[in-house]
Amino acid sequence: MTVTASAATTGIQPYRRRWVALFVILAAEVMDLLDALVTVIAAPTIRKELGGSESLVQWLGAGYTLAMAVGLITGGRLGDLFGRKRMFVIGACGFTAASLLCGLAVSPEMLIASRVAQGLFGAVMIPQGLGLIKEMFPPSELGKAFGMFGPVMTISSVGGPVLAGWLVDADFFGTGWRMIFLINLPIGLAAVLAALRYLPEYRLSDATKLDLPGVALVSAAAFLLVFPLIQGRELGWPAWTFVSMAASVVMFALFGRYESRRAASGRDPLITPSLFHKRAFTGGLVAGLAFFSGMMGFGLVFSLYTQIGLGFTPLEAGLAALPQAIGGVAGFALAMSGLQEKLGRGLLQIGTLVMGAGAAVLAVTINLAGVEVSGWQLAPGLALVGIGMGLTMAPFFDIVLAGVEPHESGSASGTLTGIQQLGGALGTAVLGTLFFNLLAAEWSFGSSMQVTVWVEVGLLALTFALSYLLPRRARPEQQAH
Structure with a gap:
């Protein structure tokens, strides 16, 4: 080259x-x-x-x-x-x-x-x-x-x-x-x-x-999935929304088939097909999709809850979310202090458990305090969520990419980063729609927020389970320790 x-x-x-x-x-x-x-x-x-x-x-x-x-x-x-x-x-x-x-x-x-x-x-x-x-x-x-x-x-x-x-x-x-x-x-x-x-x-x-045909296929597949998830609720979930989501699965399958044929013909594919033959990488993609969907969806719903449900100003809502951000910094710094190399995959698993515990604390706090809940009362649960988030994200990319061959690394990195962004779009669509659906069904803001939090806990549990598909360490030389 x-x-x-x-x-x-x-x-x-x-x-x-x-x-x-x-x-x-x-x-x-x-x-x-x-x-x-x-x-x-x-x-x-x-x-x-x-x-x-x-x-x-x-x-x-x-x-x-x-x-x-x-x-x-x-x-x-x-x-x-x-x-x-x-x-x-x-x-x-x-x-x-x-x-x-x-x-x-x-x-x-x-x-x-x-x-x-x-x-x-x-x-x-x-x-x-x-x-x-x-x-x-x-x-x-x-x-x-x-x-x-x-x-x-x-x-x-x-x-x-x-x-x-x-x-x-x-x-x-x-x-x-x-x-x-x-x-x-x-x-x-x-x-x-x-x-x-x-x-x-x-x-x-x-x-x-x-690979412009590949770009067109994956773009269409993603749009066919996210668009009905966001618009379907307001339109009363007409039949076309379900047809669209089913069509997205077909489009993703067509994309995979096209990429395999392109690679077989000697042309450079958008995503290297051999990556999907690796259990660790595929498991990491699904784990990443679950994790980032929950993280981004939770952030949106929490902002809606604090501003519309609790009457916070935008600045007050930003300050209320600050313990999570600071916790994330602390978790990341803790991981970088040597825990990442020492624990490897275990650190990612500990992070999801801490994050899930923080979400559970948050749900209980909202249930007990009701509409009078303050930013200070929300802070402990949010701080735990942030610490767990930092611990999880620090080793995530290194571990998922650990089993990728050097010639696949560019495609693998781009695909994993793309999944991170797609997870953000999907989480915003799914958790946002769930929250608005519950409000439309005359649930209170507090109850709707609690349900959203427990869905986030479920996505973290899925991330934890899928983590067992990942290698124990990011680098082969660490595997023997």
């Missing part, structure tokens, strides 16, 4: 230049992470001011994550074909423009379409940064460079909901909720200008062509 770099940037970049480039890439990561979180807090206010049905609340998150899931599968390959710097700049420009359209949206339909555009351009932008880091940094500095992602993701996950609530409540220049999107404009423009100056250009001279 040959790498072609521009003449001005051949070889490892000078020290200062590559670290400036890293901060450009991290700025793009911040935009993506914040936009995945902020609408969870702002959704009730957006619907109140912009109008639209209850499904708008779900589509704000699901539209973004679904587009990201589909785009990520092929986003990295665009950089291989056309140049990583070029595709990063295109992705950042598109993401920034889509953010502006979100902030200027005059209808629910315009806002949802703009969120989908954000997800698609984000899927073009994010993989290029990771690839560029590998090319810019020597092996001795690579660990330090990737280590910067931990604090950035931590700060974004902790500060995102609070920032969203503060921006909505502050109502700067009369923009209200629109500021959660408009804040991307200075960040995005700065990232684009800095990328043009500091990022090197890399392109694979022997990169394979895009």
